Amino acid sequence: MREDLCSQLLPAGRATLRRGVAVAMVVGLLSAGRASEVQAPSAAAPAPAAPPLVIGLGQPLSPADIDRYAITVFPNGRNLPPGRGSVEQGARLYAMHCAACHGAQGIEGPAARLVGTDGFIGWSDPLRPLRVRKYPLQVLSVGAMWPYATTVFDYVRRGMPMHAPKSLTDDEVYGITAHLLHLNGLVAGDALMDKEKLPQVVMPGRDRTVSAWPQER
Known part of the structure; x- marks a missing residue:
């Protein structure tokens, strides 16, 4: 009776194992693709903007304003x-x-x-x-x-x-x-x-x- 039960379960177990391995491979491939997209942006992606030359502190002075203090x-x-x-x-x-x-x-x-x-x-x-x-x-x-x-x-x-x-x-x-x-x-x-x-x-x-x-x- 044990031999009959094993002969019935073994094919089902092998099929389940094959399906699990296939699913794992698909998930792994999808994860690798997403990681490569994050690590290596496409050539079409815009380059990061350069920092501004003026950081926005203070107020620019005209030559006339400077002359008032350059005495x-x-x-x-x-x-x-x-x-x-x-x-x-x-x-x-x-x-x-x-x-x-x-x-x-x-x-x-x-x-x-x-x-x-x-x-x-x-x-x-x-x-x-x-x-x-x-x-x-x-x-x-x-x-x-x-x-x-x-x-x-x-x-x-x-x-x-x-x-x-x-x-x-x-x-x-x-x-x-x-x-x-x-x-x-x-x-x-x-x-x-x-x-x-x-x-x-x-x-x-x-x-x-x-x-x-x-x-x-």
């Missing part, structure tokens, strides 16, 4: 604006805008001393030790320390007067710069400063710098 004046005079100002004109402007912080003669303070030599004692200024003791910033003088006259112009135009920086016209800045140079004995009382003459003024502090900026433009 740095270099030691050799490059970037000085048109205009002119006299010592006499600068004296009036200095009394209006500068004397309250720097003193009538540029030495009284309380802000930085603009005139004279550096140090605690000045033979031409017997009261200097008292002012330096009260305002230590007074130990250094713009007239003695700063190496280039063009830097005086740049700083005055950029940051002065303290309560209203950038409120002075270029002519007014030239005038105040001329007055400060005159107070330091570097230009005559009738001097007129402009973009050509200002870079020619030799400041006492130039020899104290590590290297001199070339004068040619």
Whole structure:
């Protein structure tokens, strides 16, 4: 009886096994085809887009906008604006805008001393030790320390007067710069400063710098 049962089941089992193997082969072929499609895109598929050159941060500025902020004046005079100002004109402007912080003669303070030599004692200024003791910033003088006259112009135009920086016209800045140079004995009382003459003024502090900026433009 066992032989009869085995003879009946064996053909059915073999048929089932053959069907299972055939199904597995078909599934395997289909899976391999799908994997190859994912791994190797067809030649007709579009290439990935290149990243944008501008990432979208900030706002582009026009040359006119940049010119409003590109106001740095270099030691050799490059970037000085048109205009002119006299010592006499600068004296009036200095009394209006500068004397309250720097003193009538540029030495009284309380802000930085603009005139004279550096140090605690000045033979031409017997009261200097008292002012330096009260305002230590007074130990250094713009007239003695700063190496280039063009830097005086740049700083005055950029940051002065303290309560209203950038409120002075270029002519007014030239005038105040001329007055400060005159107070330091570097230009005559009738001097007129402009973009050509200002870079020619030799400041006492130039020899104290590590290297001199070339004068040619």
